[in-house]
Amino acid sequence: MIALTDYPAYEHNLKALASTLRKNGTLAEVLLWQQLKKRQIEGYRFIRQKPIGRYIVDFFCKELSLVIEIDGSSHDIRGEEDRKRQKELEDMGFIIIRVSEKDVRYNIESVVEGIRQKVMQIAQNRGRS
Numbered sequence: 001m002i003a004l005t006d007y008p009a010y011e012h013n014l015k016a017l018a019s020t021l022r023k024n025g026t027l028a029e030v031l032l033w034q035q036l037k038k039r040q041i042e043g044y045r046f047i048r049q050k051p052i053g054r055y056i057v058d059f060f061c062k063e064l065s066l067v068i069e070i071d072g073s074s075h076d077i078r079g080e081e082d083r084k085r086q087k088e089l090e091d092m093g094f095i096i097i098r099v100s101e102k103d104v105r106y107n108i109e110s111v112v113e114g115i116r117q118k119v120m121q122i123a124q125n126r127g128r129s
Helices: 013-023 027-036 079-091 101-106 108-125
Strands: 047-052 055-061 066-071 095-100
Touching (some): 027 055, 066 108, 095 108, 101 108
Antiparallel strands (some): 055 066
16 A cells, blocks of 8 residues: 555646646546545545646545546547556556546446445455455
């Protein structure tokens, strides 16, 4: 598990951008946020548009070092960039869950259940049930 002091400092110019992204979220981000906020997933706290290093992740749970990313149509053309970004985040010790925008919009129950299962697996592996 990553200690709080081990999180990479984020680039400070990302703070304002993250705030803007929170205010102008996509439909899929808003829909998923409705399911993640207020500790609805096994009591874990998630936050939106969190700067980490030189990136801003869609959703983040600090306690689990878990990042959730929604892949929309723009990710089709940014495939290599997304793979590099994911590898860098994983190398920092983060676990990444990727979900498609389409699944969030049209099958939110399955997306949330998949996230719940992964959260429970991570918690179990770290000794919390």
